[in-house]
Amino acid sequence: MKAEVYYFTGTGNSLMVAKDIAREIEGELISIPKALGQGTVKINTKVAVIVFPVYMWGIPLIIERFVKSIANLEDKTVYAIVTCGGMPAATINIFEKTLESCGGKLAAGFAVRMPGNYTPLYGAIAAEKQKKMFDDWKKKCKTIAKYINAGKQGKKENNNILVNLIFSGLIYNLSAKxxxxxxxxxxxxxxxxxxxxxxxxxxxxxxxxxxxxxxxxxxxxxxxxxxxxxxxxxxxxxxxxxxxxxxxxxxxxxxxxxxxxxx
Ligand SMILES: Cc1cc2nc3c(=O)[nH]c(=O)nc-3n(C[C@H](O)[C@H](O)[C@H](O)COP(=O)(O)O)c2cc1C
Ligand code: SF4
Ligand code: SF4
Known part of the structure; x- marks a missing residue:
C-alpha cells in the first residue's frame, strides 16, 4: 500500500472518487468519520489523499476537525480532491490554509464536477447528464493518478479571484459557523x-x-x-x-x- 485515501461523503460522489483514485495509486480507503471516532489520527504512509465535497464554497466542518486531529502532518505529502456540483470557488485554498495552520502542506488540490445533491435548492439532474459527468471523471481520474504517482506538486484548482472573494471569502466565511x-x-x-x-x-x-x-x-x-x-x-x-x-x-x-x- 502506497498511500492512504481518506474520504467524507453524504451521497457517494466523493466515495466513488476516493475508490477510483485509491485503485489507481494503490491506496487504502479510510472513512473520515470512522477515523475521527478513534480520536487522534495517524497517517501511516508518506502520501495521503483527502477527498470530500464542497459545501457553501468551502470545506465541510468535519474536514476542519479531521485535519486538526492528525498527529503527524509535518512530513506528509497531502493531496486534496474535492467534488462539487459546479463551483468550488476557493475551497482548495481554504483547505490549504487549514492544513498549514496544523503544520501540514498541500501538495496539490483538484476539483471534480459531479451531480449536485443539494435538494433544498434543486432536484437530481437527469441520468444522461450524470453519466457524462461520471465519464469525464474517469478520464480526469487517470490524469490525477498519474500526477500523484509521479510525485508532482503545485496544481490548485480554485475559481478566479472575484468568484473566490464573493463566494468563499464572504458567503462561506459568514455562513459556515x-x-x-x-x-x-x-x-x-x-x-x-x-x-x-x-x-x-x-x-x-x-x-x-x-x-x-x-x-x-x-x-x-x-x-x-x-x-x-x-x-x-x-x-x-x-x-x-x-x-x-x-x-x-x-x-x-x-x-x-x-x-x-x-x-
Ligand atoms: C450543504 C451543501 C452545500 C453545497 N455547496 C456547494 C457549493 O458551494 N458548490 C458546489 O459546486 N456544490 C455544492 N454542493 C454540491 C456537492 O458539493 C456535490 O454534489 C458533491 O459531489 C456531493 O458529494 P457527496 O456525494 O460525496 O456527498 C453542496 C452540497 C451540499 C449538501
Ligand atoms: S444532514 Fe446532518 S443530520 Fe442528516 S445525515 Fe448529514 S449530518 Fe446527519
Ligand atoms: S425518516 Fe423515517 S422512514 Fe425515513 S429513514 Fe428515518 S426512520 Fe426511516
Missing amino acids: HIPEMDKDFWIDEKCNKCGICQNVCPVANIDLNNGNPTWKGLCEQCLACLQWCPQQAIQYGNKTAARKRYHHPEVELTDILSHAGK
Whole structure:
C-alpha cells in the first residue's frame, strides 16, 4: 500500500472518487468519520489523499476537525480532491490554509464536477447528464493518478479571484459557523415508517429516534445523507423538497454509507 485515501461523503460522489483514485495509486480507503471516532489520527504512509465535497464554497466542518486531529502532518505529502456540483470557488485554498495552520502542506488540490445533491435548492439532474459527468471523471481520474504517482506538486484548482472573494471569502466565511444548527429545517412527513436508517447513515450521530421518530440535535454537517437515503423519502427540508427527485451516486449502496458512518 502506497498511500492512504481518506474520504467524507453524504451521497457517494466523493466515495466513488476516493475508490477510483485509491485503485489507481494503490491506496487504502479510510472513512473520515470512522477515523475521527478513534480520536487522534495517524497517517501511516508518506502520501495521503483527502477527498470530500464542497459545501457553501468551502470545506465541510468535519474536514476542519479531521485535519486538526492528525498527529503527524509535518512530513506528509497531502493531496486534496474535492467534488462539487459546479463551483468550488476557493475551497482548495481554504483547505490549504487549514492544513498549514496544523503544520501540514498541500501538495496539490483538484476539483471534480459531479451531480449536485443539494435538494433544498434543486432536484437530481437527469441520468444522461450524470453519466457524462461520471465519464469525464474517469478520464480526469487517470490524469490525477498519474500526477500523484509521479510525485508532482503545485496544481490548485480554485475559481478566479472575484468568484473566490464573493463566494468563499464572504458567503462561506459568514455562513459556515451556522451549519450545525441548519438541521432545524428538517422534518418528517407521514411516510416515515420508523426504520431508523436516517439515524444510522448520519456520519456524526446527529439524529435521535424518539418513539421511532427522528429528531435532529443541532450538530449537523448538512451532508444530506439522512434526506437522500431515507427509503420512504419522508425527510423534507423547508417547504420545497417534497416534489424534488432525490440523489445518490448510482453505484453507491446504502451499505457503503452505513459503513462510512461506522455502522
Ligand atoms: C450543504 C451543501 C452545500 C453545497 N455547496 C456547494 C457549493 O458551494 N458548490 C458546489 O459546486 N456544490 C455544492 N454542493 C454540491 C456537492 O458539493 C456535490 O454534489 C458533491 O459531489 C456531493 O458529494 P457527496 O456525494 O460525496 O456527498 C453542496 C452540497 C451540499 C449538501
Ligand atoms: S429513514 Fe425515513 S422512514 Fe426511516 S426512520 Fe428515518 S425518516 Fe423515517
Ligand atoms: S443530520 Fe442528516 S444532514 Fe446532518 S449530518 Fe446527519 S445525515 Fe448529514
